[in-house]
Amino acid sequence: MPKSLWLLVIGMMVNVTGSSFLWPLNTIYLHEHLDKSLSVAGLVLMINAAASVIGNLIGGSLFDKLGGYRSILLGISITLAALIGMNLWQGWPYYVVFLTVIGFGSGIVFPSMYAMAGSVWPEGGRKAFNSVYVAQNIGVAVGAALGGLVASFSFSYIFLANLLMYIVFFFIALLGYRHISVDSGRQTSVLNEKKVIRNKSKLTALLIICAAYLLCWVGYVQWQSTIATYTQEINISLKQYSLLWTINGALIVLAQPILSKAIKRFEDNLKLQIMIGTVIFMVSFGVASVSGNFEWFAISMIILTIGEMLIWPAVPTIANSLAPKGREGFYQGIVNSTATGGRMIGPFIGGVLVDLFSMQVLFMTLVGFFIVSLTLASLYDRPLKKEAALSLPIH
Secondary structure: OOHHHHHHHHHHHHHHHHHHOOHHHHHHHHHHHOOOOHHHHHHHHHHHHHHHHHHHHHHHHHHHHHOHHHHHHHHHHHHHHHHHHHHHOOOOOHHHHHHHHHHHHHHHHHHHHHHHHHHHOHHHOHHHHHHHHHHHHHHHHHHHHHHHHHHOOOHHHHHHHHHHHHHHHHHHHHHHOOOOOOOHHHOOOOOOOOOOOOOHHHHHHHHHHHHHHHHHHHHHHHHHOHHHHHHHHOOOOHHHHHHHHHHHHHHHHHOHHHHHHHHHHHOOOHHHHHHHHHHHHHHHHHHHHOOOOHHHHHHHHHHHHHHHHHHHHHHHHHHHHHOOOOOHHHHHHHHHHHHHHHHHHHHHHHHHHHHHOOHHHHHHHHHHHHHHHHHHHHHOOHHHHHHHHHOOOOO
16 A cells, blocks of 8 residues: 555544544433433434534535645544533533534545545555545544543543544644645535436436435444443443444454455345345344343344444445446445435434333334335345336347
8 A cells, every 4th residue: 555545544543543432422421421311312413413414515525625635634623623622611512512513523524535545546446445444443443442441430531532532633634644646636526416317227226225224324323322321221331332342343354354255255246245234233133122231232243243244335336336437426425425314313213212112112113124124125126127128129
């Protein structure tokens, strides 16, 4: 890998490590320390995700106009300002304001990081993006593990640790990214796409698979919200809860070689790969619903991670295969927006279900979502088959 890509990878790892001190514990802090209901906590996380979406859209536009270096520094500076405020004022409603600004600032950073990674090593193809993906998961593993340890002493230290990591990230970007040259003209976004969609069957297929993807994300994000607080109620410590995310990140990194060999069997059948992953999600939440101690939640997380490793890479790959030439950015934008949408509405839906009913009702509802997702995944290529049949010559 080029030196400039290594700098981006290290920066991403530091960035995600810092944010991973905080995000797994947000719901716990809102519910346990600020005495807010799970519905309110879910609404706060939804606002944070919405701010991140806006940041992503603006960040992509800023990359085209200002370049990656200035865009990244702007995003980090906004995030740093909010983190300083969060360290000074941690009560309600200041926490919500600062968390929203953090979502916006960090959202600006990510599009430029990915765009720069693709530009500095174009001949690397997917390897450049895979390196950034692995760096993110290392950050999740390290940050979540340390976050639980630090929070066991005081939640205030979590905010301080997050701030210190972002200061390190700021100096990595300030000193390391200045001379990274990129061709921003090659990048595109959903906002910039104005071409008329001619092949509606491919877009319809993408929207169907994205609907399945959305439902999977609604379930997955419960581990960061409702399940997080549930573990506290059954006396699983913050250290142990954070260790679950360490297991998740470490497994994604360490199991790559094994999974790569297994996935080769699905190279020509991504639909089956997604369907198997969705069934694995169902098994994971089934195990979680009857778990009463850390060991069973760890087993559930391992099962969940296997499902995640099957589904998450497959959907963007399908989008890439469906995209007409020159429309790749538009199709990938739909996929990214779908994932963010799941992260937005998931905590709120979960919080309302738990507040009005119970965790068991939530688990049953999620299994229902996964059944719908499985059905959609099995049908997504129907429009393509229908179009292929209509295009056959009549004898």
